[in-house]
Amino acid sequence: MELAPRTSSVLRLLLLLLLGLSTGAVTARPAEEGKEVWDYVTVRKDAHMFWWLYYATNPCKNFSELPLVMWLQGGPGGSSTGFGNFEEIGPLDSDLKPRRSTWLQSASLLFVDNPVGTGFSYVNKSDAYAKDLATVASDMMVLLRTFFDCHKEFQTIPFYIFSESYGGKMAAGIGLELYKAVRQGTIRCNFAGVALGDSWISPVDSVLSWGPFLYSVSLLDDQGLVEVSQVAEDVLDAVNKGLFKEATQLWGKAEMVVEQNTDGVNFYNILTKSTPMSAVKSSLEFTQSPLVHLYQRHVRHLQQDALSQLMNGPIRKKLRIIPEDCTWGGQSASVFQNMEGDFMKPVISIVDELLEAGVNVTIYNGQLDLIVDTIGQEAWVRKLKWTGLPEFSQLKWKAVYSDPKSSETSAFIKSYKNLAFYWILRAGHMVPSDQGDMALKMMRMVTQQD
Numbered sequence: 203m204e205l206a207p208r209t210s211s212v213l214r215l216l217l218l219l220l221l222g223l224s225t226g227a228v229t230a231r232p233a234e235e236g237k238e239v240w241d242y243v244t245v246r247k248d249a250h251m252f253w254w255l256y257y258a259t260n261p262c263k264n265f266s267e268l269p270l271v272m273w274l275q276g277g278p279g280g281s282s283t284g285f286g287n288f289e290e291i292g293p294l295d296s297d298l299k300p301r302r303s304t305w306l307q308s309a310s311l312l313f314v315d316n317p318v319g320t321g322f323s324y325v326n327k328s329d330a331y332a333k334d335l336a337t338v339a340s341d342m343m344v345l346l347r348t349f350f351d352c353h354k355e356f357q358t359i360p361f362y363i364f365s366e367s368y369g370g371k372m373a374a375g376i377g378l379e380l381y382k383a384v385r386q387g388t389i390r391c392n393f394a395g396v397a398l399g400d401s402w403i404s405p406v407d408s409v410l411s412w413g414p415f416l417y418s419v420s421l422l423d424d425q426g427l428v429e430v431s432q433v434a435e436d437v438l439d440a441v442n443k444g445l446f447k448e449a450t451q452l453w454g455k456a457e458m459v460v461e462q463n464t465d466g467v468n469f470y471n472i473l474t475k476s477t478p479m480s481a482v483k484s485s486l487e488f489t490q491s492p493l494v495h496l497y498q499r500h501v502r503h504l505q506q507d508a509l510s511q512l513m514n515g516p517i518r519k520k521l522r523i524i525p526e527d528c529t530w531g532g533q534s535a536s537v538f539q540n541m542e543g544d545f546m547k548p549v550i551s552i553v554d555e556l557l558e559a560g561v562n563v564t565i566y567n568g569q570l571d572l573i574v575d576t577i578g579q580e581a582w583v584r585k586l587k588w589t590g591l592p593e594f595s596q597l598k599w600k601a602v603y604s605d606p607k608s609s610e611t612s613a614f615i616k617s618y619k620n621l622a623f624y625w626i627l628r629a630g631h632m633v634p635s636d637q638g639d640m641a642l643k644m645m646r647m648v649t650q651q652d
């Protein structure tokens with residue numbers, strides 16, 4: 203496991219100059235360039251996982267006084283070092299301009315491209331892709347063990363896992379394994395909790411609510427409601443029978459029925475329309491058309507052309523260690539395909555185990571998300587066996603204001619013992635992209651800073 207830290211602020215400066223960006227024009231840049239390191243960890247034979255760490259840059263606080271947050275992207279096959287970093291919470295946006303609401307001002311950030319094959323991660327043999335959540339989690343244990351062994355300065359810092367979409371399912375599975383590893387002493391870290399954003403904990407609960415949700419906001423008529431509800435029942439039926447690959451295919455069908463009946467509503471934000479997919483087409487490594495369709499919907503939007511050019515251009519130059527024949531996103535279709543049988547499996551019981559173990563669990567969801575809508579999240583929460591649930595359910599929510607000077611409600615929150623739920627207003631599936639200030643505030647609240 204090669205692990206040589208590399209710092210890079212000089213390189214980044216060079217990069218800015220090369221791209222013709224005047225560093226003088228950058229106003230919000232912190233006085234001091236943050237330290238960054240990145241590397242690969244070989245997590246299994248033929249399976250190499252890429253990670254990228256930014257040390258927190260806060261004018262008043264040393265990184266050692268701030269938490270460490272790992273960010274996990276969805277898909278499966280979406281890149282955390284690419285999408286999460288440059289489109290959501292990292293220090294720079296995809297134009298390499300400073301992001302005002304970057305989480306780096308309140309935490310060190312660890313982006314990991316997982317499962318292997320995602321982003322700059324790669325496999326050398328096609329049988330090395332992960333096929334289930336257990337492999338995803340055990341791969342991550344190798345990565346985290348290596349990371350914390352080599353970066354002892356983070357062993358005592360509170361470590362949180364934040365996630366989005368399918369990343370939420372991975373965060374739950376990884377969180378439980380990490381909890382066990384810390385107890386057994388095999389990984390030395392101060393594990394402090396998981397945050398599941400618009401998460402894939404029980405996807406069928408969202409499919410079942412698509413009809414009523416869309417109907418209630420004038421995006422389905424009576425006939426459309428009947429059609430969407432019918433195909434949702436088919437998905438449920440397949441899940442109940444344990445036919446998960448079939449359920450995945452039916453999910454794809456359900457999405458098409460929604461699309462046809464809503465004139466193409468955007469699954470990631472119901473107030474917008476889905477944009478036609480950019481030229482991807484035949485470069486895909488698999489040909490089963492429903493899966494291709496699903497892949498395009500779930501992963502392709504996370505690596506559209508501009509981001510792909512950034513990652514495969516200036517960023518790979520800066521990183522220097524990416525193998526020449528490894529393309530960012532080049533294996534993501536195979537990542538998705540290999541997880542086909544896992545896609546629709548609910549993991550509510552894993553969340554229950556986390557809660558029983560006393561791990562802090564935060565659930566957050568964007569009001570305008572359709573793909574895993576808030577009604578669906580509430581539905582699986584009601585199925586938890588956790589003993590605190592009755593008290594949690596009886597609480598009244600509280601309003602949260604991201605700007606203390608404004609009366610505009612940014613979110614609602616309920617929290618009881620180690621479970622918290624954030625209803626994020628005016629956000630779709632990608633909460634930090636849509637509501638950067640509120641997302642930052644939520645991260646600060648979850649990590650006990652606000």
Ligand SMILES: *[C@@H]1O[C@H](CO)[C@@H](O)[C@H](O)[C@H]1NC(C)=O
Pocket residue numbers: 264265266355
């Ligand atoms: C920040 O914390 C690290 C680790 O505790 C320490 O080595 C370093 O000296 C600190 N830096 C400053 C500027 O206080």
Ligand SMILES: *[C@@H]1O[C@H](CO)[C@@H](O)[C@H](O)[C@H]1NC(C)=O
Pocket residue numbers: 324325326525526527528
């Ligand atoms: C593994 O894959 C990487 C990326 O494609 C490549 O650079 C490397 O040479 C491969 N290693 C072996 C042993 O095949």
Ligand SMILES: *[C@@H]1O[C@H](CO)[C@@H](O)[C@H](O)[C@H]1NC(C)=O
Pocket residue numbers: 360394395562617619620648649650
């Ligand atoms: C876990 O949540 C509880 C309740 O909100 C809070 O008091 C505690 O500080 C949290 N622990 C961590 C490590 O975030």
